[in-house]
Amino acid sequence: MKILVINPGSTSTKVAVFEDDELLASKTLRHSSEELAPFKRLTDQFAFRTKIIEAFLQEAGVPPEELSAVVGRGGLLDPISSGGTYKVTDDMLEDLMSGKNGEHASNLGALIAYQFTREFGIPSFIVDSVVVDELEPLARYSGHPMFKRRSIFHALNQKATARAAAKELGKAYEDVNLIVVHMGGGISVGAHKRGRVVNVNNALDGDGPFTPERSGTLPLTQLIDLCYSGRYTLDQMKKKIKGQGGMVDYLGTNDGMEVSKRIDQGDQEALLVYRAMAYQTAKWIGKMAAVLSGEVDGIVLTGGLAYDKDRMVPWIREMVEFIAPVLVFPGGDEERALAMGGLRVLRGEETPKIYSEMRIS
Secondary structure (H helix, E strand, O other): OEEEEEEEOOOEEEEEEEEOOEEEEEEEEEOOHHHHOOOOOHHHHHHHHHHHHHHHHHHHOOOHHHEEEEEEEOOOOOOEOOOOEEEOOHHHHHHHHHOOOOOOOOHHHHHHHHHHHHHHOOOEEEEOOOOEOOOOHHHHEOOOOOOEOOOOOOHHHHHHHHHHHHHHOOOOHHHOEEEEEEEOOOEEEEEEEOOEEEEEOOOOOOOOOOOOOEOOOOOHHHHHHHHOOOOOOHHHHHHHHEOOOOHHHHHOOOOHHHHHHHHHOOOHHHHHHHHHHHHHHHHHHHHHHHHOOOOOOEEEEEEHHHHOOOOHHHHHHHHHOOOOOEEEEEEOOHHHHHHHHHHHHHOOOOOOEOHHHHEOO
């Protein structure tokens, strides 16, 4: 069974074709600012990106008619009450086109995938969108009734890595309790309880540890004072939380390898900032251990920073391994995770979910 995977980013589209669980072809299609300039909205790029994906298939020697399914990256939908593989449906497409929950390149994943359903009758799916919301009721309380905690995190990689970790432990994902930490430009720390992420920081909007590009949870009174200081616009303040916060604001770079080089050269400020990021991440792991009442089968480190086995991984390990064994799965193969979600449906191992039945209003 051949599966086309579509993973759109802001300036690129990652595409791959799998035959069962074997990768046949993959490519990162880069889009220059000049190519994207004519499009006012991200969704206006639909025809442009679809055309170059069709060219990729031709180059790979895979006619669309040979595909068994097309799987796109899940975008900013309404919160959905369960992870897994979802059939692309009209109401899903409508929400992504409207951008009601925000504009993001990932919104194009389902839109492009469904084009193959229209033209060739090939089933189209998304897998573990960032808006998977399996929070238990107590996790939703923020401390003020005007605010409710939201579940927005690296669900695709967290779920895929949790399945791999459970397999390594000799168990099914639904039979273990795990704390999974995705460490990339953003850091999300999730408490996985018997197959559901019952608590996780909102890694998109500023909750959690600080990261290479995000400020994490800040002292509220100081933040409010800065908002009303007249020194910054609304847009500038939002960028301080996401994009220009965290390590990049402290050190002028979001590159962990660059920071490691500075540390090797004796930069003490780089050492302190980098170690503080590990410290805060470990602290959030401890919070999730409390959520799971200390019943933790494993702590899973994944994402780009999990490649740093000289500093980041051992720093975190030494603080949390008293809780549970630490398993490391560096990086995050999102294309494979998407393909495996589609394959589970094609093999009858999983029934595809329907957006209208699982959305949380």
